[in-house]
Amino acid sequence: MNNSFQIILILLLITILLPAGVAAQEFDLGTLTLQESIELAQENSPVARANRYSLISSRWAFESFKADLYPSLSLSGDAPNFNKSIFTNRLDDGTLTFASQRQSDASTSVSIDQNILPSGGRLSLSSGITxxxxxxxxxxxxxxxxxxxxxxxxPIFQFNNLKWRNRLEPLRYEIAQKEFVQEMESLAVQVTDGFFDIFLARINVENAEFNVARNDSIYTISQGRYQVGNIAExxxxxxELALRNAESSLTRSRIEYQRALNNFKILLGYTTDVSLSLEAPNELPDVDVDIELAKQLAYDNNSEALTYRFNEIIADRDFAEAKNEAGFSATLLANYGLNQTSTDFKDLYSNPQNRQFITVGFNIPIFNWGKARAEVNAARNQQRQVANSIEYQRNQFLQExxxxxxxxxxxxxxxLLAAQSDTIAQRRYEVAQNRYLIGRIDITNLFIAQNEKDAARRAYIQTLGDYWMGWYALRQLTLYNxxxxxxxxY
Structure with a gap:
């Protein structure tokens, strides 16, 4: 019985521990470069997935518009309608009497409809039976x-909505495509920011660990010096205060490092229990960027510049609609075809007769207390307001x-300057420490050198991060590598 219990216990432990080991292996992302981190985020991040779904939605909306330009086939009809009722019937001599009726009817028809883009009309072909x-x-x-x-x-002298949609919808979809690329580049900027936040937090931890070790040694040396009367209390x-502050700073730095690391994992699309490490960029993108070329690329490619054009078309459309609605308008309805009736289905399509129908409906505004003129003027000035606002926004955009x-x-x-400053600050601290050990400078100057060393290292990492963020921000603006x-x- 004991052996059976031991076997069950061993199997249970294997069942529990083996998946845990596999999971740990599966969720070890290894050492990531900045580019690998960006690619992971653009593939796995919920932000990237949301961007893709937004683009897919825009694509289907554009497909829906394109379908309006092609012929459509539809089938319509009525199921058998049965009617049993009593109705009033007037006889030949003028006498009114009541009669009953029982009848049913059913119909079906098939039609092909085609919108006419240049004129805004609609052409249809249909066939039916009743x-x-x-x-x-x-x-x-x-x-x-x-x-x-x-x-x-x-429609005659009416607003052609389909024609304006044909100008707007392709541009709307193009804007959505550009916005998708910009959002992916914006995600690259966020990843870069988080990437260097981790490096900065790790530098703070390393500085704090170094300072704790050095300040502990300095405190020990100072105790000896104080005992022999070489320094004051x-x-x-x-x-001692510097040592305690360094220990406190180490605790805070470790917490901030873990926080930055967890935020970065979430940004990449993973949970915080995965493990990863980061590799610092060894080289900078050595490129020469021409300002005028960048401005032209941004104006041609950026969704914001395309949005200016889109808003201008919207304002022109509203003005055109207001003018059309203020004047004479008419609608021509015309039908020509064949029809036939018969009590015998086999004779239904023999010698069909002509069928014509034509009507022209019109609308002429005569007097409406200046409403039409007011709406036209409002649309005209709205058009001017949009044009001037866009001109200002365009200049601001190019300036940015x-x-x-x-x-x-x-x-x-x-x-490069920050790297030189970091090297100088590190060397200065080493010199200051050696001079303190031989009693050539006081403790205050040593701690000043230590703080400058830490600040120079942080400034270098921060400047390096700013450079890489500037690189991806430039890509985001111009959509150009x-x-x-x-x-x-993408």
Missing amino acids: RLGIFAGENTYRWQSTPLVVGLQQ NDLLQT VEYQVSQFIQLKDQV FREDEMIA
Whole structure:
């Protein structure tokens, strides 16, 4: 019994521990570069998935519009309608009497409809059949057929909505495509920001660990010096306070590092229990960016610039609609076809007769207390307001592109300066520490050198991150990869 229990216990432990080991292996992402992190986020992140679904929705909306330009086939009809009722009947001598009736009817038709883009009209071809059944004594049936009917519905001097949609909808879809690429590049900026946040947090941890170790040694040395009377108690207390502050800073730095790491994992589309490490970028994208070229690319490719054009068309459309509604308008309805009736279905399509129908409906505004003129003037001034607003926004946009390019060009030099400052600050601290150990400087100057060392290291990482974020921000603005000299596409 004991052996059986031991076997069951071993199997249970294997069942519990084996999946855990496999899961740990599956969720170890290894060491990621910045580019690998961006690609993971663009593939797995919920943000990236939301962007893809938004683009797919826009694509289907565009497909729906394109379907309006093609012929449509439809089938319509009525199921058998049975009617039994009593009605008033006037006889030949003028006498009113009541009579009853029982009848049914059923009909079906098929039609092909085509919108006419240039004129805004609608052309249709249809064919149908109707059966009427009369139940009184001997049941009789009558048939009616319309083998072919050609119909036209043509607005005259009216607003052609389909024509304007044909200008707007392709542009709307193009904007959605550009926005998708921009959102993916925006995600690259976010990943870059999170990537260097982790490096900055890790530098803070490393600095804090280094400072705890060094300050502990300095505090030990200061205790010896204080005991032999070489330093005052104030200097001893200052070294102890620096040690305690370094220990406190180490605790905070570790918490902030874990927080930055978890936020980064979530941004990549994973849970916080995965493990990963990051590899610092070894090289900078060495590119020369021409400001005028960047402005032209941004204006041609960025969705914001396309939105300016879209809004201008919207304003022109509203003005055109207001003018059309204020003036004379008419609608031409015309049908021509064949029809036939028969009590025998086999004769239904023999010698069909002509069928014509034509009507023209019109509307002429005569007096409406200036309403039409007011709406036209409102639309005209709205058009002017949009044009002036867009001109201002366009100039602001181009100025922003110029600023981003100029900043990016300067950031490379700033990275090199920050790297030199970091090297100098590290060397200065080593010199200051050695001078303190031989009693050539006081503890205050040593701690100043230590703080400058930490600040220089943080400034270098921050500047390096700013450079990479500027690189992806420039890509986002222009939708152009200046390193590969090609458009960005996903």
